[in-house]
Amino acid sequence: xxxxxxxxxxxxxxxxxxxxxxxxxxxxxxxxxxxxxxxxxxxxxxxxxxxxxxxxxxxxxxxxxxxxxxxxxxxxxxxxxxxxxxxxxxxxxxxxxxxxxxxxxxxxxxxxxxxxxxxxxxxxxxxxxxxxxxxxxxxxxxxxxxxxxxxxxxxxxxxxxxxxxxxxxxxxxxxxxxxxxxxxxxxxxxxxxxxxxxxxxxxxxxxxxxxxxxxxxxxxxxxxxxxxxxxxxxxxxxxxxxxxxxxxxxxxxxxxxxxxxxxxxxxxxxxxxxxxxxx
Amino acid sequence: xxxxxxxxxxxxxxxxxxxxxxxxxxxxxxxxxxxxxxxxxxxxxxxxxxxxxxxxxxxxxxxxxxxxxxxxxxxxxxxxxxxxxxxxxxxxxxxxxxxxxxxxxxxxxxxxxxxxxxxxxxxxxxxxxxxxxxxxxxxxxxxxxxxxxxxxxxxxxxxxxxxxxxxxxxxxxxxxxxxxxxxxxxxxxxxxxxxxxxxxxxxxxxxxxxxxxxxxxxxxxxxxxxxxxxxxxxxxxxxxxxxxxxxxxxxxxxxxxxxxxxxxxxxxxxxxxxxxxxxxxxxxxxxxxxxxxxxxxxxxxxx
Numbered sequence: 001x002x003x004x005x006x007x008x009x010x011x012x013x014x015x016x017x018x019x020x021x022x023x024x025x026x027x028x029x030x031x032x033x034x035x036x037x038x039x040x041x042x043x044x045x046x047x048x049x050x051x052x053x054x055x056x057x058x059x060x061x062x063x064x065x066x067x068x069x070x071x072x073x074x075x076x077x078x079x080x081x082x083x084x085x086x087x088x089x090x091x092x093x094x095x096x097x098x099x100x101x102x103x104x105x106x107x108x109x110x111x112x113x114x115x116x117x118x119x120x121x122x123x124x125x126x127x128x129x130x131x132x133x134x135x136x137x138x139x140x141x142x143x144x145x146x147x148x149x150x151x152x153x154x155x156x157x158x159x160x161x162x163x164x165x166x167x168x169x170x171x172x173x174x175x176x177x178x179x180x181x182x183x184x185x186x187x188x189x190x191x192x193x194x195x196x197x198x199x200x201x202x203x204x205x206x207x208x209x210x211x212x213x214x215x216x217x218x219x220x221x222x223x224x225x226x227x228x229x230x231x232x233x234x235x236x237x238x239x240x241x242x243x244x245x246x247x248x249x250x251x252x253x254x255x256x257x258x259x260x261x262x263x264x265x266x267x268x269x270x271x272x273x274x275x276x277x278x279x
Numbered sequence: 280x281x282x283x284x285x286x287x288x289x290x291x292x293x294x295x296x297x298x299x300x301x302x303x304x305x306x307x308x309x310x311x312x313x314x315x316x317x318x319x320x321x322x323x324x325x326x327x328x329x330x331x332x333x334x335x336x337x338x339x340x341x342x343x344x345x346x347x348x349x350x351x352x353x354x355x356x357x358x359x360x361x362x363x364x365x366x367x368x369x370x371x372x373x374x375x376x377x378x379x380x381x382x383x384x385x386x387x388x389x390x391x392x393x394x395x396x397x398x399x400x401x402x403x404x405x406x407x408x409x410x411x412x413x414x415x416x417x418x419x420x421x422x423x424x425x426x427x428x429x430x431x432x433x434x435x436x437x438x439x440x441x442x443x444x445x446x447x448x449x450x451x452x453x454x455x456x457x458x459x460x461x462x463x464x465x466x467x468x469x470x471x472x473x474x475x476x477x478x479x480x481x482x483x484x485x486x487x488x489x490x491x492x493x494x495x496x497x498x499x500x501x502x503x504x505x506x507x508x509x510x511x512x513x514x515x516x517x518x519x520x521x522x523x524x525x526x527x528x529x530x531x532x533x534x535x536x537x538x539x540x541x542x543x544x545x546x547x548x549x550x551x552x553x554x555x556x557x558x559x560x561x562x563x564x565x566x567x568x569x570x571x572x573x574x575x576x577x578x579x580x581x582x
Binding site for chain 1: 314390
């Protein structure tokens with residue numbers, strides 16, 4: 001495993017590269033995109049395991065921390081969907097430059113899945129997409145975050161006395177919206193309000209798509225269906241409910257969804273067996 | 280200056296981390312520990328923001344993942360967690376000295392990271408200060424943690440919940456655990472009639488560590504969210520003595536209102552960062568004064 005900065009000197013991106021065992025590398029590389037905020041913190045370890053598992057199947061894997069997240073450069077005010085779309089493109093270029101892969105898998109969870117989808121829009125060279133609980137409708141996402149934050153504050157007020165809901169504009173960077181410790185500056189908030197991917201995006205090159213839904217009820221099936229009309233090749237939908245995914249109370253509770261990790265590795269390995277290792 | 284990603288390979292497995300250097304640093308470096316078992320960026324990216332703020336006032340800092348956390352592999356050497364932390368903190372300090380010339384360290388940690396920071400400050404001469412955020416247990420025996428938790432629950436039910444309508448409502452609507460309440464109350468009764476030496480042992484060990492740090496001139500900043508269990512533990516350990524001791528300014532305890540365990544609200548994140556950066560900015564002056572006083576006292580002169 002190797003970690004490095006790349007991209008703009010002021011706001012560098014952070015990549016963590018997992019190389020496959022010697023002699024097993026194929027022509028396809030995987031770009032992994034994390035969830036956001038508390039979800040990132042709780043699932044980073046799971047992404048390390050996922051990356052190791054996928055690399056073990058012969059794929060070079062790059063875990064990418066985009067602007068304003070993790071140890072990448074930038075802060076709340078630098079975040080926005082257009083910027084992140086450029087970060088994904090830079091991540092793919094870096095993966096190609098470091099490993100020589102010719103084609104890509106874009107994979108992510110929650111906001112990471114959203115960025116994978118946006119990064120694949122109209123792009124040639126993307127063979128496959130793994131969309132794990134993608135956030136498709138920004139206003140619903142913000143509303144859920146607002147409710148989760150309210151629940152968190154209410155819970156704490158009940159146990160320890162004095163937590164009071166903050167006024168708008170008092171976030172980590174005086175952001176106009178904050179939820180569960182994450183500030184949303186103007187640009188990201190505007191982008192999130194305008195986000196609607198429920199009907200999919202135009203995909204080039206007929207990539208195969210795996211849509212994973214870990215919610216208590218399957219809600220992403222219509223989206224998977226919509227992707228079939230957007231240029232996707234084969235679309236697989238799996239509903240694997242996972243109640244531990246959602247914990248709004250304790251950001252220190254790290255969580256590794258082994259069932260989902262295995263499902264993704266198996267799906268990628270199925271096609272990998274038919275590929276020839278790179279010369 | 281751009282941070283430096285590094286891999287420390289001084290021990291049986293690699294530790295991954297990031298150093299935030301400064302253009303003209305001395306030999307002092309802040310070491311920011313993992314909060315709980317989460318990645319080095321910290322809850323709400325507090326670790327990243329703290330490193331940047333410290334660099335802006337000329338203090339280099341390092342954040343790394345202990346084995347089994349974040350990017351670092353799990354170390355299976357049969358040692359206890361506490362011994363593993365100790366080994367790995369020493370590996371990091373050794374690596375920082377060899378590669379970057381740092382010889383003195385201030386450890387900073389939230390929750391479990393605070394425990395590791397307290398233990399390091401008490402046991403390694405190179406650690407000259409510590410910032411302990413919502414820290415409890417203090418590396419004491421396991422039975423202390425259980426005792427303190429029961430004491431806290433019992434205190435809560437007797438002194439708070441019994442007089443709150445909302446608590447009774449929770450009880451009668453099945454939203455409180457009867458089992459937990461009964462266990463806490465039973466503990467409270469038994470504590471009144473049976474002599475337990477858990478508190479005495481824990482208090483003796485805790486004060487011994489504190490006095491060791493005091494004699495070495497180690498400076499401590501304790502920050503607690505109001506209502507945090509760690510604050511109650513500290514109160515219990517200090518007992519009637521109450522104060523933390525030390526030279527003026529050497530051991531500081533402050534509380535932050537409207538804050539939860541991980542400082543989730545943006546306003547409290549800013550406040551906790553402001554307080555740490557202010558304390559760290561004056562650290563060299565503080566530590567020189569305290570150590571001067573300690574040396575004078577050792578020589579029998581007024582400080």
